[in-house]
Amino acid sequence: MKIVFLVRDLCHMGGVVTATQNMASALVRHHEVEIVALRKVRDASYFPLDERVEVRALTDLREHSHRYDGDDPLAHEFPIRYPYAANEKTPVVSRLAEKRLLEFFAETDADAVISSNPRITTMLAEAPGSFLRIAQEHSMPRIYAENVRKPLFEAYRKLDAVTVLSPEEKAGLSKVVPHVRDRISVLPNCVPDPGGPLSDGASKVVVTAGVLKKHKNFHGLVDAFETVVERHPDWRLRIYGDGSDRGALQRRIHDKNLYNHVQLMGPAFPVTAEFGKGAIFVLPSLREPFGLVTVEAMTRGLPVVSMDCDHGPRNILTPGTDGILVPNGDNAAMAEAIIELIEDDDRRTAMGRAAVRGAERFSEEASAERFGAILEHAALRRRLPGTADAEVLSGGDVRVTLAGAGADVLTEGLELVCRDVRGRQEPVRLPVVAGAALIPRRGTLGEGHWELGVASAKGPEKRLSVEHVDVTRLVSRRDTRATPGGGGLDVLLPHKDELGRLKVRSQVRERHAEVLSVTADEHAVVVEAEFWGERTLGAAAVLEGVNRADAERVLTVPLTVDEDGIRFRCALPLDTLVAAHEGDEEIWDFRLRTGDGGAARLAMLVTDVLEPYRVFKYPRPVRANPRARAAVEPRRRPLLGALRKHPEPESARTEVRPYFTVTAQFAVKTVTV
Incomplete structure (x- = not known):
C-alpha cells in the first residue's frame, strides 16, 4: 500500500513533526511511505526519519536552494481555500503551496492520504480521487479556534477515518460531531526506542521537557520543587525546552532563590539523551493531548510523576507501577510524589524498569499494527452500503432496505445497527437478510430517537443516509389505531434528519x-x-x-x-x-x-x-x-x-x-x- 502523510512542514521542533516522522518510519517496513510538506524553510528536520521514507516539499523557501520559490508572486499571497486566521499578516501557507497541493491531489497514485494538520484536512476532504482520506489529530479538536473548528468538523463528514490520541478524546469528539463517531479511532503516538544509555536511578536529578507555555505549568513545578529542596537540598531540577514563558519562569526561579537547584537547560536534541542523566521525570502539564515526551522518558528507564490531566498521562502510565498520577493542578501533591520517589530508592528503581516495559506499547511495531488495522477498517467501511429506503409496514413495523451501490459493496453478514442518539440505551442489532432488515414495532426500540447504521461481521460500521421514507400507513393510521384491550402505544416513525441521515423516533407508552x-x-x-x-x-x-x-x-x-x-x-x-x-x-x-x-x-x-x-x-x-x-x-x-x-x-x-x-x-x- 502507498501511504502519504501531509504536513505543513518538517522544519520545527514540534510534537506533530515527531509523531508523523515516527509513524512514517514504523510503516515503511511494510508499505511505501511518503511525507509531503507544504513548505520547506530549513535543510533538515530536527528528528530522525527512516531513509526509506520519501520526503517532498511543495514549496521551497530556502534562499540558497536551486528550487527557491520565493521569487514567485504566489509565494507571498494568501491562499483561497486553505483556512487561515483573520489576524495573520503574512501567509505561512501561501497561495502557491495551496495550488501545488491541489495539483498533488489530482495526480497522486496513493492508496491512503493522511492529513496531520487540521487546515490541510479541510482541503483533503474535497480532494478528487479514490484514495482513503484520513485525518490524524494530534491535539484536541474541540479547543481549536472557531475559524478552524467549524470547517474541520464539516470536513470530517467526507473522510474515511479520523484518529485521536486517547479514548477520552474519542468520547468527547463523538459528542461534538456525532454524525462521524462511527469512524473515529484511537491511535496513540508512535514512540520508538531512541537507544542510548538508560538511567540507573542514582543521579539526584529530576528532569522535564516541553514548550515553555502557561498550560505546561512549569511555574507550578518550580513552586513544587521549592518544597522538595527544603527536605532534599542536594537534588536538582532540569527543565529542557524553550518558549514564550522562559523569561517569567527564570524570574520565578530567582524570586524563590532556587537558581542553584533549578536550571532552564534550553532545547536539546535528542532530549532522550539528556533523560538518561536523570532519576525521575515529571510532567506538570495542566492539559496534554498525549504526552509524547512522557513515553520518551519511560524508554530511558525513568519513573514518571504526572498531573492527571486530560488526556494522555492516564492512558500512558500504570499508576503505582511505572509512575504516579497526582490530581490535576495540585502542585503540593506533585511535590510529595517527587519526594516519595526520592526517599525510596528501591521503588524508584523498580518503577524505572517497569517504565521501559510500559513504553513498548508505543513502539514502532505496535504502532504500525494499530495503524494498519485502522486503514483496513476504513477500506472495509467504504465498501459498506451507505444509503437505504425505509417503509412503515402494515402493523407498524419498519422495513429498512439497503440501496445497491455496485458489485463491490459488501452485502453478506451485515447487521442493521440502531443506536440511541443520547447514548442511554444499548445498541440494537438486527440481521440484514436479502438486503433488508425489519424493525419490529413492539419490544425492539425503547423510547427515544435512534440513528441507523450498517455494520459488517468484521467490525466496520457506517451511518445510513436515506433516499426515500414511506410513512403512508401512519398517515392513514391503517393497522396502527387503538383496539379495545390492545395494549399500550408502540409507534415507530422513520425520518430523515437535517444531514440526510436515517433515524427512527420510537414512542413507547403503557397508556x-x-x-x-x-x-x-x-x-x-x-x-x-x-x-x-x-x-x-x-x-x-x-x-x-x-x-x-x-x-x-x-x-x-x-x-x-x-x-x-x-x-x-x-x-x-x-x-x-x-x-x-x-x-x-x-x-x-x-x-x-x-x-x-x-x-x-x-x-x-x-x-x-x-x-x-x-x-x-x-x-x-x-x-x-x-x-x-x-x-x-x-x-x-x-x-x-x-x-x-x-x-x-x-x-x-x-x-x-x-x-x-x-x-x-x-x-x-x-x-x-
Whole structure:
C-alpha cells in the first residue's frame, strides 16, 4: 500500500513533526511511505526519519536552494481555500503551496492520504480521487479556534477515518460531531526506542521537557520543587525546552532563590539523551493531548510523576507501577510524589524498569499494527452500503432496505445497527437478510430517537443516509389505531434528519391518549382523542390540566366516551380556563386520568409529522377576564394622581392558545392581552 502523510512542514521542533516522522518510519517496513510538506524553510528536520521514507516539499523557501520559490508572486499571497486566521499578516501557507497541493491531489497514485494538520484536512476532504482520506489529530479538536473548528468538523463528514490520541478524546469528539463517531479511532503516538544509555536511578536529578507555555505549568513545578529542596537540598531540577514563558519562569526561579537547584537547560536534541542523566521525570502539564515526551522518558528507564490531566498521562502510565498520577493542578501533591520517589530508592528503581516495559506499547511495531488495522477498517467501511429506503409496514413495523451501490459493496453478514442518539440505551442489532432488515414495532426500540447504521461481521460500521421514507400507513393510521384491550402505544416513525441521515423516533407508552382533532371556538376548546392501553376507559375517566408552574393546581374536565371505550371527546370551557388565569401567562399540560386512577399523556404521536407543534396551529379565542381587572389597573403616582383624572380601565382580556409542545404533548396557554 502507498501511504502519504501531509504536513505543513518538517522544519520545527514540534510534537506533530515527531509523531508523523515516527509513524512514517514504523510503516515503511511494510508499505511505501511518503511525507509531503507544504513548505520547506530549513535543510533538515530536527528528528530522525527512516531513509526509506520519501520526503517532498511543495514549496521551497530556502534562499540558497536551486528550487527557491520565493521569487514567485504566489509565494507571498494568501491562499483561497486553505483556512487561515483573520489576524495573520503574512501567509505561512501561501497561495502557491495551496495550488501545488491541489495539483498533488489530482495526480497522486496513493492508496491512503493522511492529513496531520487540521487546515490541510479541510482541503483533503474535497480532494478528487479514490484514495482513503484520513485525518490524524494530534491535539484536541474541540479547543481549536472557531475559524478552524467549524470547517474541520464539516470536513470530517467526507473522510474515511479520523484518529485521536486517547479514548477520552474519542468520547468527547463523538459528542461534538456525532454524525462521524462511527469512524473515529484511537491511535496513540508512535514512540520508538531512541537507544542510548538508560538511567540507573542514582543521579539526584529530576528532569522535564516541553514548550515553555502557561498550560505546561512549569511555574507550578518550580513552586513544587521549592518544597522538595527544603527536605532534599542536594537534588536538582532540569527543565529542557524553550518558549514564550522562559523569561517569567527564570524570574520565578530567582524570586524563590532556587537558581542553584533549578536550571532552564534550553532545547536539546535528542532530549532522550539528556533523560538518561536523570532519576525521575515529571510532567506538570495542566492539559496534554498525549504526552509524547512522557513515553520518551519511560524508554530511558525513568519513573514518571504526572498531573492527571486530560488526556494522555492516564492512558500512558500504570499508576503505582511505572509512575504516579497526582490530581490535576495540585502542585503540593506533585511535590510529595517527587519526594516519595526520592526517599525510596528501591521503588524508584523498580518503577524505572517497569517504565521501559510500559513504553513498548508505543513502539514502532505496535504502532504500525494499530495503524494498519485502522486503514483496513476504513477500506472495509467504504465498501459498506451507505444509503437505504425505509417503509412503515402494515402493523407498524419498519422495513429498512439497503440501496445497491455496485458489485463491490459488501452485502453478506451485515447487521442493521440502531443506536440511541443520547447514548442511554444499548445498541440494537438486527440481521440484514436479502438486503433488508425489519424493525419490529413492539419490544425492539425503547423510547427515544435512534440513528441507523450498517455494520459488517468484521467490525466496520457506517451511518445510513436515506433516499426515500414511506410513512403512508401512519398517515392513514391503517393497522396502527387503538383496539379495545390492545395494549399500550408502540409507534415507530422513520425520518430523515437535517444531514440526510436515517433515524427512527420510537414512542413507547403503557397508556397513551392520542389526539385526533382540536377545535377552538368562542365557547370551548374541544379535543377528540383515543385511548391506547390494556383496558378500555371507564365512566370515571376525566381529563386533567396540570399547571406547569404549580403542579398542585389541577383543572378537571369531564369526558364523553364512545361505546368502544376508546374514543372520547372533551370540551374545555373558555370560562374555566379564563377563570383559572392568574398573572400574565399560564400553561396547562393535559393528561387523561383513567377510571382506575392511572394516567396517560395527551399527545399526537401516531402521525408522520415529526414535530406537530410546527404544523398544527389552532385559533386563539379571546375572552374578557373581570377577575384580572384590578391587576391591570394602573397605579396612581402620589403627586400627579390628585391632578390627573384616569379613565376607568377596561376589563382585562385573556387569549387562549391550544398547541402542541416540542415533545408533541397537548397543552393550553392563557395569556393576558
